[in-house]
Amino acid sequence: MESVRTVCPYCGVGCGLEVVKGPAGSKVRGDRAHPSSQGMVCVKGATILESVDRDRLLYPMLRASLDAEFQRVSWDEAFDAIVSRIQAVLATQGPDGICMYGSGQFVTEDYYTAQKLIKGCLGTNNFDANSRLCMSSAVSGYIRSFGSDGPPCSYDDLELTDCLFAIGTNTAECHPIVFNRFRKHHRANPGKVRLIVADPRCTETGQVADLHLPIRPGTDIDLLNGIAHLLLRWDRIDRAYIDTHTNGFAAYEGIVRQYSPDWVADRCGISAELIETAARIWAESDRVLSLWSMGINQSSEGTAKVRSIINLHLLTGQIGKPGAGPFSLTGQPNAMGGREAGGLSRLLPGYRLVTNSQHRAEVEQFWQIPAGRISPHTGRSAWEIVEGLETGDVGLLWIAATNPAVSFPDLNRTKAAFARSPFTIYQESYHPTETTAFAHLLLPATQWSEKTGTMTNSERFVTLSQGFQAPPGEAREDWAIFAEVGRRLGFREQFWFESSADVYQEFVQLTRDRPCDMTGLTHDRLRTQGPLQWPYPDSTLPEGSQPAKRLYTDGRFNTADGRAQFIAVHSRGLAEPPDAAYPLVLTVGRLYGHWHTQTRTGRIDKIKKMHPHPFIEIHPFDAVPLEIGEGDWVAVRSRRGECQFRAKVTKAIAPGTVFVPMHWGGLWDDHAEANSLTHPEACPDSYEPELKACAVQLAKLDRP
Numbered sequence: 001m002e003s004v005r006t007v008c009p010y011c012g013v014g015c016g017l018e019v020v021k022g023p024a025g026s027k028v029r030g031d032r033a034h035p036s037s038q039g040m041v042c043v044k045g046a047t048i049l050e051s052v053d054r055d056r057l058l059y060p061m062l063r064a065s066l067d068a069e070f071q072r073v074s075w076d077e078a079f080d081a082i083v084s085r086i087q088a089v090l091a092t093q094g095p096d097g098i099c100m101y102g103s104g105q106f107v108t109e110d111y112y113t114a115q116k117l118i119k120g121c122l123g124t125n126n127f128d129a130n131s132r133l134c135m136s137s138a139v140s141g142y143i144r145s146f147g148s149d150g151p152p153c154s155y156d157d158l159e160l161t162d163c164l165f166a167i168g169t170n171t172a173e174c175h176p177i178v179f180n181r182f183r184k185h186h187r188a189n190p191g192k193v194r195l196i197v198a199d200p201r202c203t204e205t206g207q208v209a210d211l212h213l214p215i216r217p218g219t220d221i222d223l224l225n226g227i228a229h230l231l232l233r234w235d236r237i238d239r240a241y242i243d244t245h246t247n248g249f250a251a252y253e254g255i256v257r258q259y260s261p262d263w264v265a266d267r268c269g270i271s272a273e274l275i276e277t278a279a280r281i282w283a284e285s286d287r288v289l290s291l292w293s294m295g296i297n298q299s300s301e302g303t304a305k306v307r308s309i310i311n312l313h314l315l316t317g318q319i320g321k322p323g324a325g326p327f328s329l330t331g332q333p334n335a336m337g338g339r340e341a342g343g344l345s346r347l348l349p350g351y352r353l354v355t356n357s358q359h360r361a362e363v364e365q366f367w368q369i370p371a372g373r374i375s376p377h378t379g380r381s382a383w384e385i386v387e388g389l390e391t392g393d394v395g396l397l398w399i400a401a402t403n404p405a406v407s408f409p410d411l412n413r414t415k416a417a418f419a420r421s422p423f424t425i426y427q428e429s430y431h432p433t434e435t436t437a438f439a440h441l442l443l444p445a446t447q448w449s450e451k452t453g454t455m456t457n458s459e460r461f462v463t464l465s466q467g468f469q470a471p472p473g474e475a476r477e478d479w480a481i482f483a484e485v486g487r488r489l490g491f492r493e494q495f496w497f498e499s500s501a502d503v504y505q506e507f508v509q510l511t512r513d514r515p516c517d518m519t520g521l522t523h524d525r526l527r528t529q530g531p532l533q534w535p536y537p538d539s540t541l542p543e544g545s546q547p548a549k550r551l552y553t554d555g556r557f558n559t560a561d562g563r564a565q566f567i568a569v570h571s572r573g574l575a576e577p578p579d580a581a582y583p584l585v586l587t588v589g590r591l592y593g594h595w596h597t598q599t600r601t602g603r604i605d606k607i608k609k610m611h612p613h614p615f616i617e618i619h620p621f622d623a624v625p626l627e628i629g630e631g632d633w634v635a636v637r638s639r640r641g642e643c644q645f646r647a648k649v650t651k652a653i654a655p656g657t658v659f660v661p662m663h664w665g666g667l668w669d670d671h672a673e674a675n676s677l678t679h680p681e682a683c684p685d686s687y688e689p690e691l692k693a694c695a696v697q698l699a700k701l702d703r704p
């Protein structure tokens with residue numbers, strides 16, 4: 001029996017897995033030694049091995065046009081096609097004609113090598129990732145408020161807090177092991193440890209809350225400012241903390257003084273008593289921990305929402321101490337590693353920004369590329385890639401480890417744009433996905449069980465994800481594909497790596513003296529010591545030691561003067577509010593068993609039985625006038641598309657709001673692509689689209 005320690009490749013909780021290989025095959029179980037998950041796993045982690053050998057892409061395949069058949073080609077032919085296309089686009093459109101769209105499924109080594117190729121060698125910042133659709137508002141919020149990205153909290157805080165304030169997150173279903181850790185603490189301390197949930201749905205998280213606030217979609221800032229208003233009115237704020245560690249309080253105070261409970265109640269669609277109860281719990285708690293995820297981030301004012309949560313923590317000094325702080329939960333397993341490696345179109349490795357000339361110069365020097373090679377302009381965000389395809393400004397699109405033909409907003413427009421791409425490379429482990437239909441060249445990639453690399457979870461723990469199987473067919477590691485393209489383009493010195501350990505060794509040097517310093521980490525150290533949390537500088541730490549669990553414990557932030565920054569902001573509300581023609585707000589979300597677009601979980605029998613089909617949740621108040629009953633088929637129309645779902649009539653959703661899961665793409669159901677309804681209006685700071693809310697109308701269908 002041989003056992004391999006690795007990490008779950010699904011969500012940002014980052015649970016440790018132990019794969020035990022025996023004569024009858026491999027089995028997976030929770031790794032009891034992993035500090036984040038302590039041996040726990042959810043159904044996704046427990047069934048992961050069932051997906052590894054299903055419907056794999058085995059060989060490179062090429063076709064001349066989207067209506068032609070794919071033909072198997074050699075890797076040499078595939079690389080020739082990529083290099084000649086890149087050179088042609090560079091000659092005719094320049095570097096910005098090239099775009100890559102990657103994924104939080106990448107290990108950090110994949111992310112880093114892609115940044116070096118696209119931003120360093122080719123000279124365009126057109127690298128974006130599915131993290132754009134997931135948590136880029138959290139990145140922007142942390143940067144604006146604290147001077148740097150980086151969730152400041154630890155999962156241990158879940159067991160030390162007096163009040164968990166969960167807003168825009170169904171943690172019980174979407175980050176189940178995080179929730180399990182809190183729930184044990186919550187159950188063991190009834191009445192002493194309180195859970196507040198703000199969500200238009202009474203989700204599984206809301207069902208066990210001490211206080212559920214079913215606010216209208218788009219009114220989060222009103223609620224947060226309303227709580228701040230009461231804390232100010234009651235003088236339950238930390239003036240010493242504000243005076244010593246923050247800027248901008250006077251303007252913030254001027255704004256939130258306007259948010260009386262009655263006014264906020266009217267905006268949010270809940271009673272003033274509920275708002276006062278929430279504020280009272282916050283005021284009475286010694287330690288308050290906020291959690292949020294896509295319900296906050298996927299918004300046309302996502303950055304302002306994140307900063308409004310942070311405001312409350314600055315106002316009350318609830319940060320930098322055990323059991324407290326503003327804690328963004330990441331969606332993808334290595335979204336955090338992507339942030340560290342510079343995996344969004346405004347970022348460079350080591351929490352640097354492309355718009356900062358000193359940052360660019362540091363990276364250029366380190367990469368040994370000519371000064372000025374890294375563009376000073378922010379590259380295309382996910383949706384701007386679609387717009388670039390529409391205008392013809394994008395001549396080559398390279399998609400890797402993600403399925404945007406299901407996950408992008410306004411899917412009908414997205415697909416029409418993808419169909420116009422002159423040349424699309426699709427690097428993926430599975431075949432087919434919905435995105436395969438838009439590819440000219442398919443590249444088979446190894447997946448989690450066949451590659452070794454690092455992943456960072458939401459609490460900054462870095463785990464070595466260790467491969468334990470040979471790849472099928474001719475699949476190659478993502479970083480190795482990027483490196484080989486780089487070498488064939490003439491950048492031999494830049495892509496000297498022979499292993500992912502080599503890549504990591506180089507990458508961590510770019511984090512030296514940065515907020516995410518992890519110069520003390522190597523693959524070997526992670527293999528022998530297990531997961532380690534950053535910051536982890538190389539100079540000070542003896543074997544087995546662990547630096548601070550939390551950031552900002554001394555109240556010094558990464559701004560020029562060391563102070564955090566309040567934001568004073570009014571809510572703008574939804575980008576597409578309901579009206580007479582489209583009177584309901586659609587919100588989309590995730591179910592416990594499925595992962596995103598089902599590329600893996602749609603191939604696992606147990607999970608398919610758990611969630612056999614998509615549905616729409618409708619409050620009786622909205623269902624009865626339309627004569628919609630339980631199980632009836634319902635057409636859901638927005639200004640962009642139509643879907644059909646079976647109705648679940650339930651009081652778990654607020655009146656005026658309907659909910660559908662986002663997991664079903666065209667491969668699994670012809671009529672249930674939730675994102676054919678959503679719109680691309682995005683936060684002006686984070687460019688994260690408002691996937692969480694659009695206006696729809698319903699009609700009952702006469703269908704068996």
Ligand code: SF4
Pocket residue numbers: 008009010011012013014015037040041042043044045046175176177178
């Ligand atoms: S909680 Fe997330 S990381 Fe943990 S087992 Fe489930 S899907 Fe995997």
